[in-house]
Amino acid sequence: xxxxxxxxxxxxxxxxxxxxxxxxxxxxxxxxxxxxxxxxxxxxxxxxxxxxxxxxxxxxxxxxxxxxxxxxxxxxxxxxxx
Numbered sequence: 332x333x334x335x336x337x338x339x340x341x342x343x344x345x346x347x348x349x350x351x352x353x354x355x356x357x358x359x360x361x362x363x364x365x366x367x368x369x370x371x372x373x374x375x376x377x378x379x380x381x382x383x384x385x386x387x388x389x390x391x392x393x394x395x396x397x398x399x400x401x402x403x404x405x406x407x408x409x410x411x412x413x
Contacts, residue, residue, distance in 0.1 A: 332355070332356045332357070332358055332368075333350070333355065333357050333358070334357075334358040334359075334360060334365070335347070335357060335358070335359055335360070336359075336360050336361075337359055337360065337361045337366075340357075340359050340369075347369055348369075351369045351370055351371050352371050352372075353371075354371060354374070356368050356369070356370050356374070357369040357370075
């Protein structure tokens with residue numbers, strides 16, 4: 332994730348927009364401290380959807396992200412003899 336100072340970000344705004352739209356996360360700093368991240372609209376929508384979801388189960392969060400269709404291993408984790 333590239334990090335860039337605010338003044339440089341202002342002068343290179345068009346280039347940063349292109350990078351963000353291609354999937355990069357760009358951290359913007361002010362006075363040496365991180366204060367914002369530039370991301371694509373798709374990444375922002377995914378993040379907002381995850382934040383709005385009231386359920387806290389991991390499987391729910393995994394389903395939110397594109398291409399995340401986890402296969403469930405239904406075999407027992409241990410073989411138990413009773």
